[in-house]
Amino acid sequence: MPELPEVETIRRQLDEKISGLTITDVNFDVEKMFKGNKKDLIGSKIKSVNRRAKLLEVNLDNKNTILLHLKMTGQLLYNDKSSTDSYSGDPLPPLKTPIPNKSTHVTFSFDNGAVLYFNDLRKFGYVKILPTGDVEHSRIMSEFGPEPLDPKFGEEDFYARLQKRKGVKIKQLLLDQKFLAGVGNIYANESLYRAGINPSKKAGDLGREESNKLFHYIKKVLEIGIKAGGASDQTYVNAFGKKGKFMDFAKIYGKKGEICEFCGSKFERIALGGRGTFFCPTCQK
């Protein structure tokens, strides 16, 4: 799915577009993708859109919060039907955003005529309504590890956390949201390659230098990801239906058999925890 940079891209766009709007209707066609009562949403106004790990939190003025998880193939598409042709006054057609299709499973309508579509090919994603006061104590939110881009989270903290999980392979640890929030498979592969660390290395075997280097590159690739508007390897698009450009900056993810720019070796692919893992056999010892 959308990892931290992809979710953050959507968060910024939605915060800009839907904050201040009132929800007028909600519809869904797959029960398991909508947990809660839609009556708790209709008539309420959106205060802000936040993010924790890969979860979006839409805060409402009626003390409820909508949590949205896009998992692997979720998309959130904002279609601003209230935009009108300045000449004729007619509504503009939804040019940039894909129209609802068979992957559209939840639809939010707003008082300005705008619509937000939640599309999800594989139906792994979900919408969940919680009382705002329960969100931070909920199982799901309270167990996330630190936000990697939080300025208060430093390299000492990162190293200390590694020491608590000595026996786990570093790649698998990076994907553990309780260890660190928001990193997914693409950015885990990219940061390990740049830091020159073998994905199968045990967390406890990383020296302080390696730990610092990895910490640095995790932040670096996430920042590049946000600047690039996310990674569109497969189905990801932003809230306006546009692809992200991070794959133009990816050096190793998905590049099995390609040549390492530093040493000329061929990249290899293995499975770690069932996830595709790419590495340079020479640079990542």
Added chain:
DNA sequence: CACTTGACCTGTCCGC
């Protein structure tokens, strides 16, 4: 406990 595997879904791509 900690760690691994399977399940959740649907689609695309690749080799034969």
Added chain:
DNA sequence: TGCGGACAGGTCAAGT
């Protein structure tokens, strides 16, 4: 062109 298998950005529950 068809068919089977591998693979896909994430996270749980269940099994070892």
